[in-house]
Amino acid sequence: MYKIIFFIGLLFSFSPFISAEARPVKVLASFTILKDFIENVGGEHVQVDSIVDPNEDPHVYEPTPDTSKKILEADIVFFNGLGFETWMSRLVEGADYKGPLVVATQGITPRLIYDPDLEGADNVVDPHAWNNVLNARVYVQNIRDALVKQDPTHKDIYESNTKAYLKKLDDLEAWIQETLCCVPKEKREIITAHDAFGYYGEAYGIKVLAPVGISTEAEASAWDVAKLVDQIKALKIKVVFVENVSNTKVMQQLSEETGAQIGGTLYSDSLSEPTGPAPTYIKMMHHNTNLIIKAMEKNEL
Ligand SMILES: [Zn+2]
Numbered sequence: 001m002y003k004i005i006f007f008i009g010l011l012f013s014f015s016p017f018i019s020a021e022a023r024p025v026k027v028l029a030s031f032t033i034l035k036d037f038i039e040n041v042g043g044e045h046v047q048v049d050s051i052v053d054p055n056e057d058p059h060v061y062e063p064t065p066d067t068s069k070k071i072l073e074a075d076i077v078f079f080n081g082l083g084f085e086t087w088m089s090r091l092v093e094g095a096d097y098k099g100p101l102v103v104a105t106q107g108i109t110p111r112l113i114y115d116p117d118l119e120g121a122d123n124v125v126d127p128h129a130w131n132n133v134l135n136a137r138v139y140v141q142n143i144r145d146a147l148v149k150q151d152p153t154h155k156d157i158y159e160s161n162t163k164a165y166l167k168k169l170d171d172l173e174a175w176i177q178e179t180l181c182c183v184p185k186e187k188r189e190i191i192t193a194h195d196a197f198g199y200y201g202e203a204y205g206i207k208v209l210a211p212v213g214i215s216t217e218a219e220a221s222a223w224d225v226a227k228l229v230d231q232i233k234a235l236k237i238k239v240v241f242v243e244n245v246s247n248t249k250v251m252q253q254l255s256e257e258t259g260a261q262i263g264g265t266l267y268s269d270s271l272s273e274p275t276g277p278a279p280t281y282i283k284m285m286h287h288n289t290n291l292i293i294k295a296m297e298k299n300e301l
Contacts, residue, residue: 024047025047025151027049028074030079031051031052031085032053033270036281041143041144041165045147051070055244058084059269068091068094074097075099077100080129081106082108103142104142105139106142108138110125111129113126113214116213117212130199130281131197131198131268133285134173141166144161172285179290180204180206183293185205186301187299189299190207190209191208191239191241192209193241193248195208195210196266197210198214200288207235211250232254238261238300240254242266244265244266244272245269272284
């Protein structure tokens, strides 16, 4: 009898170690695109939550007491950086989070643009770096390195998951290049709701115009809209897009004033719900590219 009790006692005394070993790393990502990258790298060894929900706008997100709770429960936190999450430092300081904080864009050369709505207008950093697949590769490798550091036991798995996902990203890049190949240079112009597709445009040779700059916080002035109406007419652009995270009013106005059709919804800064057309980064890039091609084909030469 004594032996049995001793054995049970031994089992209980080891159980915390067993559960700590089996518990996935609790990861918090600032937005859904990052969450998807982390899930692909971490697989079953991570449990990832996103601060900003699908279809929500990360530019204007307001942290709540619930966000502070989430960040304190996380083992590791990832964010985009490049000034995307303007609320991040306030959140980290307010919650007194002391764990690892990983900038997923580390090593990416940022795109500098002119944005009169923001401070330092001449050299504003564009944060939407994920919209170039080659940059997405860098995000994924940064995530791999941070997860290996956080949880070295599963190093081999994180490395092989990363390898497999990078292969998928290479296939995606090849598909985009191949699909875009036949659109004439003169037709490669699109109008998006905010300037979220600059990296995409640079990577794939497309001129991207928008009524507001890199943040949805700014509102288009009457002058911005009038200028864009003139550009749409001069460039013979036939389609304008709405976005999942932006107000559609200005795009409807542009459509009415120029006769350009609304070409559908681009997923720019957040993924869709799981049942929507852009529940993962790869599906989002397919969806956006298909819409963009359809739109550019309608442009007149
Ligand atoms: Zn944006």
